[in-house]
Amino acid sequence: MSEALATPVTALGGAQFDGLVSVREMPAQGMISLRGDLAMPPLKNAATGVAGVDMPAQRAAECEGARGLLWMAPDELLVLCPYDETAEAVASMDKLLYSYHALVTDVSDARAMFELRGGGLRDVLAKLTPADMSVAVLPPGELRRSRLAQVPAAFWLRSETAAQVICFRSVARYVFDLLKTAAQPGSAVGFH
Amino acid sequence: MLTLHCPYCDVQTDETELTPGGEAHLTRHGPGSDDDAFHDYLFSRANPRGVHFERWRHGYGCGKWFLAARDTRTLEVFGTYEAQTTEPPDHILAAIRDKRPGWTRAS
Numbered sequence: 001m002s003e004a005l006a007t008p009v010t011a012l013g014g015a016q017f018d019g020l021v022s023v024r025e026m027p028a029q030g031m032i033s034l035r036g037d038l039a040m041p042p043l044k045n046a047a048t049g050v051a052g053v054d055m056p057a058q059r060a061a062e063c064e065g066a067r068g069l070l071w072m073a074p075d076e077l078l079v080l081c082p083y084d085e086t087a088e089a090v091a092s093m094d095k096l097l098y099s100y101h102a103l104v105t106d107v108s109d110a111r112a113m114f115e116l117r118g119g120g121l122r123d124v125l126a127k128l129t130p131a132d133m134s135v136a137v138l139p140p141g142e143l144r145r146s147r148l149a150q151v152p153a154a155f156w157l158r159s160e161t162a163a164q165v166i167c168f169r170s171v172a173r174y175v176f177d178l179l180k181t182a183a184q185p186g187s188a189v190g191f192h
Numbered sequence: 193m194l195t196l197h198c199p200y201c202d203v204q205t206d207e208t209e210l211t212p213g214g215e216a217h218l219t220r221h222g223p224g225s226d227d228d229a230f231h232d233y234l235f236s237r238a239n240p241r242g243v244h245f246e247r248w249r250h251g252y253g254c255g256k257w258f259l260a261a262r263d264t265r266t267l268e269v270f271g272t273y274e275a276q277t278t279e280p281p282d283h284i285l286a287a288i289r290d291k292r293p294g295w296t297r298a299s
């Protein structure tokens with residue numbers, strides 16, 4: 001025991017690309033899948049206690065730096081916290097939810113996360129997803145689970161010039177390459 | 193292209209974000225039923241040209257099953273609704289009759 005924690009290794013080692021938007025693999029992020037009755041006070045307390053943000057409304061992404069709560073489904077949240085606090089966060093949530101029907105799973109190492117920055121990010125994402133990327137349908141702060149080309153992904157805009165994308169780690173390279181292709185200089189479509 | 197509303201996410205979803213689940217509102221005939229009823233439960237499906245009720249799963253989203261009423265010929269969607277019902281709800285039936293006067297549900 002008490003060896004130093006292993007340095008987290010992300011799927012692509014922080015890969016970056018600059019095009020219509022910049023694409024960057026984000027550093028290791030704590031991600032805890034929390035499933036159960038979202039209206040249940042102990043579950044709300046477990047989620048907000050770790051994330052330090054309000055419970056998200058339907059489809060909302062409530063984020064504050066490396067912490068946040070993402071509404072994934074009527075019975076599922078993704079809890080974000082600093083990577084090296086994940087084990088502790090899972091333990092504290094398990095303790096609060098011990099006698100309730102709920103599921104707490106550390107999925108940090110099973111996911112990859114990208115950040116997009118720049119003016120054209122709605123168009124870049126719209127090349128890859130069938131989701132309606134208009135500001136009326138997907139305003140900043142709202143999460144959309146959909147697909148990017150052939151794989152599942154969840155994404156949200158923090159602002160009109162910054163977005164985050166979460167996908168399975170096993171397809172991190174595929175998603176990064178997709179985003180690179182969609183953000184290729186000279187390929188602007190100017191739709192959104 | 194078919195666009196359906198997920199009642200759990202309250203969001204419009206493209207057909208390619210969904211997993212089709214075939215005909216909705218089937219009655220299960222299992223142990224104790226006669227062979228013909230069991231056969232029909234397993235293999236016989238309505239395949240109407242017109243109003244139809246289907247199961248769909250928001251596979252690339254929340255993962256929930258929901259039900260949809262649509263026209264198989266025009267792709268017009270009359271409405272979607274939660275899967276926890278054995279019969280189409282009244283507001284869905286009303287929406288269908290509004291667009292297809294005289295339509296009756298085959299039993």
Ligand SMILES: [Zn+2]
Nearest residue numbers: 198201250254
């Ligand atoms: Zn859904």
